[in-house]
Amino acid sequence: MDFRQEIVKALAARTGLTEDQIDVWLEIPPQSHMGDFAFPCFRLAKTMRKAPPMIAAELADVLEAADYIERTETAGGYLNFFVRRSAYIAGQVKNALTAGSSLGSSDQGEGKTVIVEFSSPNIAKPFHVGHAFTTILGNSLSRIYKHLGYEVIRMNHLGDYGTQFGKLIAAWNLWGDETALEAHPINELLRIYVKFHDEAKNAPELELQARDHFRRLENGESFEKGLWQKFRDLSLKEFNLVYERLGVEFDNFNGESFYSNQIPEVIEELKSKKLLVESEGAQVVMLDEYDLPPCIILKSDGTTIYASRDIAAVLYRDKTYNFHKNIYVVGTPQALHFKQVFSVLEKAGFEKSKDCVHVGFGLVKFPDRKLSTRSGDVILLEDLLNESVDKTYEIIRSNSELRQTDIPEQEMREIAEKIGLAAIMFTFQKNSRERDIVFAWEDMLDFEGDSAPYVLYTYARAHSILRKAVSAGYISSVDELPDDQILDKLVSDDEFALAKLLDTFGNAVERAAAANEPYMLLRQVINLARAFNRYYHNESILKTEEVELRRARLAVLQAVCTAIRTGLELLGIQAVERM
C-alpha cells in the first residue's frame, strides 16, 4: 500500500483539490515527533474560506477514520499525522522487494521522448575531465528519465566539424606520421595540431591552406573527406574505450558534421522570416530584444559555424523524435551559446525552443595537482581513472592484509577497478552540478565519509549478511521473498527510518529528473547507507532469536540492498558484492 498515495487521495476527495496539488503540498516533517506526514492547512484558507485550525480539525476527522493512520495532531496551520507503524514498514519493505530493480520507477514519461545530449568530445582532441563531467551526468540523467518511463535518446554531438579540420588536414600533409597515428591517434593528431599553431605564427600561408582544405571538405572533396573520416574513426575508437570502461552507451554519434548539409534549410527558414541580416560580411540574427549579442549563422566566407549546426540539430531532432524535452549536458561556459541558439529558434516561431534545456555544470579543480598528465595542461580522464583505481587498490590490499581476508589478487584488481571508477562518478554527482568540483582523494576514497567506497562497502556488508543467512539455512537464496504477514513484526525506530527512505526513493528519482540533478538521488542513496549502518549497529540481525522477526529483519536487508543497488545503477555505478 502506498501510504502517501492513500493520504493524497483522501485529502483530495475531502478538499476537492487535485491529487497532484495535494501531493506537492504534503510534507515530511524534519523531525519524527512532528508526525510522519504533515499537511499545511493554511494553503487552503482562501479556497475553503475557513481558518486553518478549523480546516485541520475537519481533515483530521477524515484521516482518523482511515485504518492506516494511528493518530493526528494539529499544530499551527499544520495537520500532522502518524501512520500505523507496523503496517507502514511492512508495506514499504514489501513494495521494495516486489519492485526489485524497478523500485521508484513510474510511467510519468509514457509516450514522451527525452533527448539527452551528453559527452560530445571533440575529434582529435583528448578526452579531458570536463568531458568526464558531462559524460557522467548525462549517463545518469538518461538512466533516470528511462526509469520514469520516458523514451530516451542518448546523443553524442561529436565536435567533428569546423575550421580546425582544415588545419588538421594541412598539418597532416606536412608532418603526419602514419605509424604514430595508428598507435595513438589522438596523441598524434594533437601533436600535429599544436605544431600547426606554432608554425603558423611565422608562416601565414598555412592558415590559407587550412581554410582551403576546410572549404574543400565542406564541398565533399574525396581527399579531405577521406582524411577527415579516418581522423574521426580513429578518435571515436579511442573514445569508445573510455565509454566502455565507464559503462556508457549512446544511441547515436550524430556530430556537428551530420548537420552541415542541413544548414541551407536553416538559412531558407530564417530568410523567409526576414531574420537574417548582414553584418560585416557575415549573416547574423539580431537578438537585441533578448539582451543577447547577435548570433552568427554564416561567416563572411560563407562557411557555417558551431551555432548554425546547433540550430539545424534542434530542427532535425524535433522532426526525427518529436521530443518532449531536448537536454544539453554541456559546461556552464557555453550558457550564452545555448541562449542564442534557443532564442534564434524562438524568434523564428519554433515553439518547442522552450523545451530545449541547457543543463550546465561547474569546473573541475585539483587542489594538489600531483596528477601526472600526458598532455600539457589538460587532465585526461584516463589518467584520472587510473590514478583512482591504483589508489583504491592500495587501500583494499592493505585492508585485506589487516583483516586477513585473502581476496585473490585478480579479484582485488577487479574490485579496485569498480570502486575506483565509482569514486570518480560519485564525486561528479555528489553536489549540485553548478558547483565547482574540488577533487580531493582523501575524501573521495574515505571509507567512512560520504563517498563511493562507503556506500559500496555498506552494500557489500549487507549482502554478506544475506549470504551468511543463506549458509545458515535461514533463507534459501539472497532474494527469496518473505511471507507477508511476518513483516508486521517490524516496529523499531531504525526500521521505521529505513522504511521512510524506501518510501521516498521514487520521489528522489522524480526530483532528480525534474531539476536535472542526479545528486538528489545520490543523497537518498547515502541516507539509505547511513540508516542501514545505524540499524546494523543497533540490532543483531543474524543473532535475532525469534525466527519470524529474524526473517523479517533479513527482508529489511534485502529491501535496502535493492534500493541501494538500484539507486547506484541509476547513477551509473555498479555495486560490488564483496570487498
Ligand code: ARG
Ligand atoms: N564539442 C563541444 C565541446 O567539447 C561540446 C558540444 C556541446 N553540444 C552542442 N550541441 N553544442 O566543447
